[in-house]
Amino acid sequence: MSELPNTNKGLVVIGGSAGSTEEIYYLLKHLNGTLRKSIVIVVHGKPIYSIVTDCNWTISTNLNFVLIGQNQTIKPNTVYFAPDGYHTLVESQSMFCLSVAPLLHYCRPSIDLLFTSAAAVFKHKCTGIILSGANQDGCAGMQEILRQGGNTITLAATEASQPYMINVCIEHRAVSMVMSKAELANFLTGV
Amino acid sequence: MTKSFEQIDKVDLEVELVMTTLKQMFGYDFSGYNRAPLKSRLLSFCKEYQVDSVIDIVKPLLHSPSISKELISYLTVTVTEMFRDPVLYQFLREYLPEYYQTKPYVKIWHIGCSSGQEVISLSILLQELNLLGGSKRYATDLNPMALEKAKRSSYQLANLKLYIKNYLASGGSHEFSKYYVVENDSAVFLPQLVFDVKFAQHDIVAEPAFTGADIIFCRNVMMYFTPQQHLAVVNKLVAALPKGGLLCIGLQEYIPDEVKALRKLKHGVPIYERIA
Structure with missing residues (x-):
């Protein structure tokens, strides 16, 4: 397969489940400037792209928001959203792909599948972030990102509306940094 | 190197x-x-x-x-559901009655039918429109085990809630329970819904397309292909369709820009008509 010229400096994958919508909104609202990396957001059971783009939340940013479709090209300075009802995977440094394989941890999209495939492709240039959730999805993906040399971050459990998913990651030693919401927003702006 | x-x-x-x-x-x-x-x-x-x-x-x-x-x-294996993407069925419900009037019968081909939920969904739609008799239908998949499932048309009862929700969202207004009988923890759909469907193992990548299908369903199949393979298969399907024929794809799938012979019929609905 022909690869597009790779201008991508890396990929940040963000996973959330129950209770993470407000956190995602907070992060998006505080993003500004131009990102050299791409960001992907995957949330269980919610059409997060429509929630973010349809609602009256005012997000003033010069970033592009894109709902991932079949063989979606990965570009920098773009925030991608995994579509509800599909697994999103990273096929290469320049392309996402979708699948309707069975649910994982009762979920599709699966955070683990996105994170694991992102780690395999982007290696140390992959950063995983876990937000609120009441599911153990994401933990295996975070472990894989660490194993491939990337960074893994969770929101501080004390700030999470639902800390279960974060605590599972911490218990399994899958986390290299813990950040407050404000620190996370600051971190993302710098990527 | x-x-x-x-x-x-x-x-x-x-x-x-x-x-x-x-x-x-x-x-x-x-x-x-x-x-x-x-x-x-x-x-x-x-x-x-x-x-x-x-x-x-x-x-x-x-x-x-x-x-x-x-x-x-x-x-x-792909896990599908009945009336997935209700917007597609809603469109067909309005579009098909007139479409059928122009033809003695309509040939329909489900490519990658998997365990058959989409075949049954269309059967229900056609029956409600009184068009089932005017249809000739084929359903193919690469996976022989999925085809066996499709022929049985038996699905876990636990999934019915979602199927009914989709059915209602697609504009269905009948009592859904009239289409199946409950056996243990399964809903077995009535044999008359699929008795005329010809099921066959077929590989859309390696084998030639059946010609003469008026409507092709190829949904959430092409998303697995590389961009090059995707383009080749779309071209193969276009060649198999007559002018005015329809190609139904998945909601997150697309038709490559290079393909000029297809036109989307309605914004937001993943159905394309062959125009050239």
């Missing part, structure tokens, strides 16, 4: 060895498929069947070929 030891992703190499075995021994060619979904399925196959690593699938595959059927089924 030989890559250095560190540059080689061993799992990727193991995946290729399984694919080579499947192609050379059993004729299944996955060379035009995206790698990430195949790799993730192989890794979860290893976990489920307690196989240490992907390479360990090769030896049993070479020596007890019966495993190939199971592996193909595992690799290509």
Whole structure:
């Protein structure tokens, strides 16, 4: 397969489940400037792209928001959203792909599948972030990102509306940094 | 050029060895498929069947070929639902009555029918529109085990809630329970809904397309293909459709810009008409 010229400096994958919508909104609202990396957001059971783009939340940013479709090209300075009802995977440094394989941890999209495939492709240039959730999805993906040399971050459990998913990651030693919401927003702006 | 030891992703190499075995021994060619979904399925196959690593699938595959059927089924399984993407069925409900008036009968081909939920959905729609008798239908899949499931048309009761929700969202207004009987924890759909559907194993990548289908359903199949393979299959489907024929794809799928012979009928609905 022909690869597009790779201008991508890396990929940040963000996973959330129950209770993470407000956190995602907070992060998006505080993003500004131009990102050299791409960001992907995957949330269980919610059409997060429509929630973010349809609602009256005012997000003033010069970033592009894109709902991932079949063989979606990965570009920098773009925030991608995994579509509800599909697994999103990273096929290469320049392309996402979708699948309707069975649910994982009762979920599709699966955070683990996105994170694991992102780690395999982007290696140390992959950063995983876990937000609120009441599911153990994401933990295996975070472990894989660490194993491939990337960074893994969770929101501080004390700030999470639902800390279960974060605590599972911490218990399994899958986390290299813990950040407050404000620190996370600051971190993302710098990527 | 030989890559250095560190540059080689061993799992990727193991995946290729399984694919080579499947192609050379059993004729299944996955060379035009995206790698990430195949790799993730192989890794979860290893976990489920307690196989240490992907390479360990090769030896049993070479020596007890019966495993190939199971592996193909595992690799290509797609979990679908009835009336998935209700907007598509809602559109067909309005569009088909007039479309059928122009033809003595309408040939419909479901490519990658998987376990058959989409076939049943269309049967229900056609029956409600009184068009089932004017239809000739074919349903194909690469996966022989999925085809067996499709022929049985028996689905877990637990899924019915979602199916009914989709059915209602697609504009259905009948009592959904009249289409199935409950047996243990399954809903078995009435045989008259699929009795005339011809099921067959078919590989849309490797084999020629059936010609003369007026409406082709090929939904959430092409998303597995590399961009090049995708373009080749779309061109193959266009060639198989008559002018005015319809191609229904998945909501997150697209038609490559190079393909000029297809036109989307309505914004937001993944149905294309062959116009040239």
